């Protein structure tokens with residue numbers, strides 16, 4: 001059983017990624033440190049990939065069945081996406097954030113070995129499951145960050161301090177986050193086609209995910225059309241996150257959600 | 270040529286006007302029930318596209334055409350459309366036609382209502398002119414823009430026009446007969462060009478879980494994650510003060526008066542011979558437990574005054590139907606249909622939808638969903654354009670404007 005090796009592998013990756021986070025936090029812009037952090041991140045990602053491949057081989061099926069196996073993929077894809085984002089956009093804090101999330105999943109897997117045998121219902125056993133969830137986690141993280149930045153921007157604008165860079169950061173986070181949001185929506189549609197027969201059924205969860213998407217779509221266009229109306233747009237951006245939260249947490253309480261295929265919690269033993 | 274001085278006010282007047290017009294039509298004319306199907310929809314598609322092309326070619330300088338691709342038209346229609354989606358998000362879309370205000374206005378079946386269709390049509394026109402404006406002359410820096418906007422346009426266009434060709438039917442395959450007919454949601458029967466016969470339906474399950482539950486409430490005692498465990502190869506499990514040993518475990522077995530034996534009868538259930546030592550008192554109990562089936566009663570083990578050890582019904586890992594698919598031309602094919610793995614034949618996708626839940630694994634019927642969506646490839650073209658557009662957007666980010 002390959003899981004026997006998990007504490008060792010996870011322990012090594014854990015040390016590498018923690019070291020990477022510390023190095024990024026204290027690099028102070030020195031190039032050599034950034035490279036070192038990158039190398040540690042990548043070694044961790046590769047080690048985890050090797051572990052997953054070996055596990056796959058030994059199980060003779062894709063390791064997608066249990067929650068524990070699913071978490072391995074989170075721990076793999078989060079730093080990978082974070083690192084690509086870093087290569088392109090140089091957001092160190094964001095890479096550290098995704099490393100932190102990945103470490104969290106590694107640790108949960110270490111302390112909850114009993115969840116390795118948790119079950120995964122057939123509809124969730126799809127190759128789209130992992131990418132769908134990963135890009136959504138990512139986009140929510142970026143959009144949440146953009147709203148925080150917007151609040152900071154509001155503070156700067158109202159107190160008459162320079163805000164340009166803050167606003168540029170917020171916009172960029174929205175653009176990247178919105179790109180991931182679009183991907184999440186589309187992967188969901190492709191998955192739904194395979195699992196439920198149609199790519200779009202106006203199921204409440206889909207409808208609210210779509211509304212979130214429309215909210216940010218309107219923001220992007222308003223921002224593009226009226227680059228000078230700063231205050232108004234910062235407010236819109238701070239509020240857009242409210243829809244996102246409703247979509248994420250509030251969906252089960254809506255009257256329209258009674259027969260959503262996505263509220264699995266009715267099936268508790 | 271002079272430029273139309275319409276701004277947001279006029280934009281919202283137009284799009285809200287169209288929305289109200291739609292609701293008025295819904296109220297007075299009823300649900301339109303128009304489903305453009307082949308070949309009418311392809312004529313409409315070609316007609317709409319050529320019309321847009323012609324207008325763009327001959328009248329692109331016209332003030333109305335210019336206005337239709339303006340920011341005012343764009344923002345007002347996206348907002349109005351979002352409002353409509355907000356209604357869909359709040360009002361349950363049951364689609365029943367009781368005679369109250371909600372259904373008279375089509376509010377519970379919005380996606381097939383007049384207001385929805387009219388708004389989509391206007392939306393496609395505005396977005397269409399936005400795209401055409403950027404399309405000529407074609408510039409490299411507009412590729413991301415074009416992928417995003419055209420992708421969305423193609424999806425909305427194809428999904429809307431393909432709606433009438435979209436078929437979703439249900440067939441009840443069984444072990445005894447070859448079934449040639451299917452039903453739609455309103456129980457209307459259709460003669461099909463293909464037939465299905467069930468060879469075997471099966472549910473593969475995970476090993477069941479055992480749990481310590483409270484005798485009175487029936488809920489899991491204490492901490493949920495400590496007092497439930499899947500039966501695995503490990504034989505010893507400690508739950509609270511109970512040291513549980515699994516002496517025997519059968520995935521499929523039947524009760525023979527005093528013990529379980531592994532058999533594959535219909536109605537067989539998982540069972541386990543368990544001995545439990547109470548760590549505090551040293552008492553030992555032994556007995557069989559089973560989750561039961563439609564033929565067998567569940568059995569549990571009394572641990573003390575308050576607690577029972579039970580076996581939970583195994584959770585399904587895989588539903589599958591082995592079927593024979595027969596076509597009018599006489600070809601016969603064997604196929605396995607699983608959740609998430611539809612079987613494709615003659616433009617139909619066959620999905621595993623249901624079974625007789627009372628009989629579970631031994632169900633003698635399997636409910637198969639048949640879906641046909643000839644416009645799907647076009648929608649996929651749009652989806653992949655949009656995916657490419659999203660990647661562009663990620664890579665390009667927000668360009669700084671002066």
Ligand code: HEM
Nearest residue numbers: 217221224338339340343346347395396399414417418421
């Ligand atoms: C997939 C959905 C959409 C995405 C991702 C998107 C994205 C964008 C972006 C990033 C821009 C900035 C232009 C640039 O950077 O080149 C833009 C501009 C624009 N968008 Fe969209 N948009 C979408 C849907 C729509 C819709 C539905 C409409 C109208 C009904 C629309 C109308 C416009 C217009 C008019 C512009 C300005 C073009 C110009 O004058 O340069 N967009 N869009």
